Amino acid sequence: FHMYLLVALSPLTGGLNFNTLKLGAVLESLAGIVAFYGFGHALIGDRSQRARNFGLLVALMGSVGLWHLIVTRVSLRIMLTPLVTTLLMWALIRLIRHNRRQDALWAGLIIGFGFYSYQSLRIVPLLAVIATGIGIVWCAQNRNDRMLYLKNFMIIAVVAFAMYLPVLRYWITDPQMYWSRVASTVVGTDFNCAEDSIECVSLENPAQIFAQNMAKTLLMFTFRGDGNWAYNAPTYAALDPIAGGFFVCGIGAWMVWSIKRRDAIGIFMVAALVIMLIPSAATLARSNEVP
Numbered sequence: 001f002h003m004y005l006l007v008a009l010s011p012l013t014g015g016l017n018f019n020t021l022k023l024g025a026v027l028e029s030l031a032g033i034v035a036f037y038g039f040g041h042a043l044i045g046d047r048s049q050r051a052r053n054f055g056l057l058v059a060l061m062g063s064v065g066l067w068h069l070i071v072t073r074v075s076l077r078i079m080l081t082p083l084v085t086t087l088l089m090w091a092l093i094r095l096i097r098h099n100r101r102q103d104a105l106w107a108g109l110i111i112g113f114g115f116y117s118y119q120s121l122r123i124v125p126l127l128a129v130i131a132t133g134i135g136i137v138w139c140a141q142n143r144n145d146r147m148l149y150l151k152n153f154m155i156i157a158v159v160a161f162a163m164y165l166p167v168l169r170y171w172i173t174d175p176q177m178y179w180s181r182v183a184s185t186v187v188g189t190d191f192n193c194a195e196d197s198i199e200c201v202s203l204e205n206p207a208q209i210f211a212q213n214m215a216k217t218l219l220m221f222t223f224r225g226d227g228n229w230a231y232n233a234p235t236y237a238a239l240d241p242i243a244g245g246f247f248v249c250g251i252g253a254w255m256v257w258s259i260k261r262r263d264a265i266g267i268f269m270v271a272a273l274v275i276m277l278i279p280s281a282a283t284l285a286r287s288n289e290v291p
Contacts, residue, residue, distance in 0.1 A: 001116045002028070002077035025075035028083060029068070035086040036062035042093045043265065061246070067238040074231055080117035084110060085276060088124055089269075092131040095152060096139060096264055104152035105159060107131075112163025119181055120279035128156050130271050138264040185283045206284050213290045214281040220291035221247055228289070238291075 006016060006024045013019040040058030044051035062068050062082075071079040088110045095103040107128055114121035132153040140146040171178045216224070222244035226232040239247055251273075258266025283290050 001113065002080060021075040025072050025079065028079055029072040032068065032079075032083040032086065033059050033063045035083055035090065039086045039090045039093075042090045043269075045093075045097055045265070061243060065243055066236075066240050070232055077118050080114075081121060084114040084117055084121055085124065088114070088127060089272060092127060093265055093268070096131050096135045096268060099135060099139070099145060099148050099152060101152060101155060104155040108156040108159025109163070111156065111160040115160075115164050115167050123275065123279055125157075125160065126275055127272055128153065128160075130275065131268055134264050134268050134271075138262065138267070185286050185289075209284045209287055210281055213283060213287055214277065217277045217280045217291045224291075226291055 002024065005027070006020050009023050009027075010016045010020050013023060037055040037059040039055075041051045041055035043058075044054050068082060071082070088107060091103050091107040091110060094100070095107060111124055111128065114124050132149050135149045136146050140149060220226070220237065221239050222237050224235050225237045227234050237244060251270075254266055255270055257263065258270065280291055
């Protein structure tokens with residue numbers, strides 16, 4: 001999608017050039033800020049002034065956050081990840097609370113759109129599975145409610161799969177190209193690697209590497225961030241000290257509150273945070289690139 005957007009914008013900037021990249025980045029970043037607002041509003045779950053204020057607070061923290069600014073300035077398709085993830089979380093939170101068909105339709109469309117943005121978003125269908133399970137276990141009052149959650153999940157699956165069909169055709173036509181990036185970063189080999197290729201890596205203890213990568217990924221928010229100078233001030237944390245402090249305190253308070261009140265949305269938020277860190281932690285063959 002990112003590439004098509006740039007082509008569509010190119011007549012406004014005199015062709016594909018640096019200005020095209022900047023304009024596309026600005027538009028996608030602004031769309032992300034709107035999504036932050038809707039996500040914050042959905043967390044409160046009503047139409048009160050408190051919900052609107054919280055939505056504005058989330059949008060403010062997201063718009064001035066270092067990580068969001070960095071991925072915007074890089075202007076690669078990775079910047080669609082926060083937009084798609086936030087929109088999907090918005091839809092799934094509403095689905096858990098209200099169990100309505102329109103929220104399932106939106107979730108399916110967003111998941112389908114995610115297939116055309118960035119590879120790490122291939123994991124987001126798992127969020128729909130978790131949301132459905134939480135709805136059935138925590139929110140359903142009777143058998144009819146549980147069946148409705150399952151029907152809505154089927155709607156998500158059908159809509160997302162329908163949008164995935166062109167990508168499926170590409171997978172079938174050229175599986176080597178489709179899986180090449182995943183193969184080289186996760187399992188340490190590509191489909192055409194030679195024995196002396198740097199892409200051929202032996203993973204002696206993948207579980208240990210994954211655990212170490214997950215620990216480094218969890219620490220990227222407040223302690224040690226990406227070391228790649230092209231995308232970040234080397235090793236600078238993803239959140240500045242103020243935002244990082246809010247993040248740590250908020251995660252702790254949210255987990256305690258969710259467990260004590262058995263809040264379905266709180267439990268979903270914690271599960272979603274862990275799930276969305278898996279693509280980074282799963283870079284087993286290139287753990288030096290984590291986070």
